[in-house]
Amino acid sequence: MTLERSIGPITEEQAAVATVARQFAAARLAPRAAERDRTGAYPLEEMGALGELGLLAMKVPDSEGGGGTDNVGYVLAMEAIAEACASTAVILASSNLVAKLLCDYGTPAQKAKWLRPYTQGRLGAAAFALSEPGCGSDAAALTTTAKKDGDSWILDGAKMWITSGAHAGFHLVFARSDGPGPGGISCFIVDRGTPGLTIGKEEDKMGQRASGTVALHFDGCRLPADHLLGERGHGYAVALGALGAGRVGIAALSIGLAEAAFGYGLAYARERKAFGKAVVDFQNTQFVLADCRTELDAAWLLSLRAARLLDTGDKAAAESSMAKLFATEASSRIIDKMLQLHGGYGYSRDYAIERLYRDSRVTRIYEGSSEIQRIVIARDLLGKR
Ligand SMILES: Cc1cc2nc3c(=O)[nH]c(=O)nc-3n(C[C@H](O)[C@H](O)[C@H](O)COP(=O)(O)OP(=O)(O)OC[C@H]3O[C@@H](n4cnc5c(N)ncnc54)[C@H](O)[C@@H]3O)c2cc1C
Structure with missing residues (x-):
């Protein structure tokens, strides 16, 4: 039974992204999947290549430097990658999520600074940092704070279980800028190596062992005002939509x-x-x-x-x-x-x-x-x- 017979016609473009993903997975991911599982080594080298192929930003339009596919193309490509290596697939899942948010909510200046180099494979993967040590399902209860200080934001708190956290070129971090509840949360872009951001030890997980899952700690982490993504207080809606x-x-x-x-x-x-x-x-x-x-x-x-x-x-x-x-x-x-x-x-x-x-x-x-x-x-x- 062919896939196409069961799910209806696939466009040429959707088939093309799936083929690119399947070929990359067969050549570069499957042969070392067992080794990655054994050593827990993050597929750093592969990230650059995936970026160049457009697979780190599949749903970002061509005009913005992305893969230019839709959700159907994304699903087909993701399945092909996961068949070969689930660790790489989950890295792609969070990276693609971040790319789409930057594309949808970023200002032209933010896109020029982060999205362009990212889609060219120059920043490696990207991390999505919502969960915390004290809350995951109930994300609206998050306690990482973002305080305005003149032209800057200062982040304090911790994130937990962050896929690619140790290796990402940048993170999207959700923090409490205002009052309690979902309406008090904003989203910030935090570059790798920003002073005040420290990376926790890698989690020793049951599976998907090479996805680089870590905690992030923010201690007086100062960000310029233009690192706020989307509107202040709209972070929760942004996170849920994604x-x-x-x-x-x-x-x-x-x-x-x-x-x-x-x-x-x-x-x-x-x-x-x-x-x-x-x-x-x-x-x-x-x-x-x-x-x-x-x-x-x-x-x-x-x-x-x-x-x-x-x-x-x-x-x-x-x-x-x-x-x-x-x-x-x-x-x-x-x-x-x-x-x-x-x-x-x-x-x-x-x-x-x-x-x-x-x-x-x-x-x-x-x-x-x-x-x-x-x-x-x-x-x-x-x-x-
Ligand atoms: C390998 C891995 C990678 C991850 N990557 C990321 C990442 O990149 N970024 C990120 O932000 N997070 C990430 N996470 C975090 C993940 O999203 C959370 O673990 C998940 O949302 C569950 O939250 P929790 O662990 O705090 O469990 P809890 O929220 O504490 O839940 C504990 C249990 O209670 C159940 N429960 C909770 N609320 C209810 C309810 N209202 N009704 C019924 N049952 C309920 C849950 O289903 C669960 O069974 C990752 C986690 C893992 C393990």
């Missing part, structure tokens, strides 16, 4: 992991013999494969529906959440079943399925946990927006 579209990207990332796992599971079941026949010849195996393929196609359909709605400018918050909720949960189920088909070998680090199992777990936690997605969906269906 996350809605970002969720479709994480859905695609989890589909990429599940597609890879499905390929490994099928190949192993064809090769492995038990009770005198190939494991794939047991009806139970065939039913497992049929169920997994069905779930995978359902995840694709939900994700492409959300991406298409985003592209036509329709309201898509609930649909994006459904895509993320279903795709990430289905991906975990599928990878678990594919590991089961490997028997004892699936439990060994010598087999890629073991890494995929660990890599997939976090997709149900970050960019809004499964519980938060259910809240968004329920709020929409009960009309409480």
Whole structure:
């Protein structure tokens, strides 16, 4: 069954970005994915190349130096990258989110200073710093402060779990500039190496081990006034808007992991013999494969529906959440079943399925946990927006 038959026509441009991503993933990401997992080494070298290919800013228009694709193109490319290396895929997810925000909210001067060099691959990845040690799901409770001091802003506080935090050329940091609640939050651009910003130790994670996840500490971190992105007090709305579209990207990332796992599971079941026949010849195996393929196609359909709605400018918050909720949960189920088909070998680090199992777990936690997605969906269906 071809993807196109299940999701409708893909434009030449959407197919082109997916092909670029797939070729890069096969040549530069897949061969060292296991090594990256083992060493935790951040794919620094690959970031420059991804920037030059337009993959760090896929949805930024050509005229602004970006990849010029839409959400459908982004989903296809993200799936291709994740099939090869989930650590690189999540780095791309946060970098693309930042690029789109800079494009949508940046002044011409801000775009010239950050977006242009970024899209030319000169700043490496970019980091999105919203979560804090004391709050993640309840991001509106954040306590990092931004105080106005003459022509400057001074940031104090800490961020937690920041993907690419140690390596990004710059960070988008959400901080409390005004009163309590969502209306008191603003968004700031913070360059790597700014005095008063220190980078915490890298988190020793279960999976996606090469994505450079760190805490950021701000201690009297002084920023010129023009580092405020968007309007003062509008930071929370900016963050939430970005996350809605970002969720479709994480859905695609989890589909990429599940597609890879499905390929490994099928190949192993064809090769492995038990009770005198190939494991794939047991009806139970065939039913497992049929169920997994069905779930995978359902995840694709939900994700492409959300991406298409985003592209036509329709309201898509609930649909994006459904895509993320279903795709990430289905991906975990599928990878678990594919590991089961490997028997004892699936439990060994010598087999890629073991890494995929660990890599997939976090997709149900970050960019809004499964519980938060259910809240968004329920709020929409009960009309409480
Ligand atoms: C590897 C990794 C990379 C990350 N990258 C980034 C990044 O680049 N930038 C960034 O800003 N953040 C990042 N995060 C943070 C991530 O977005 C948060 O971990 C996530 O939002 C959950 O927040 P929390 O960890 O504080 O959990 P909590 O918010 O403390 O939640 C704990 C549990 O309670 C549940 N829960 C919370 N509220 C409700 C509710 N109202 N109803 C029902 N259940 C609820 C949650 O679903 C969860 O199961 C990353 C996290 C990880 C692990």
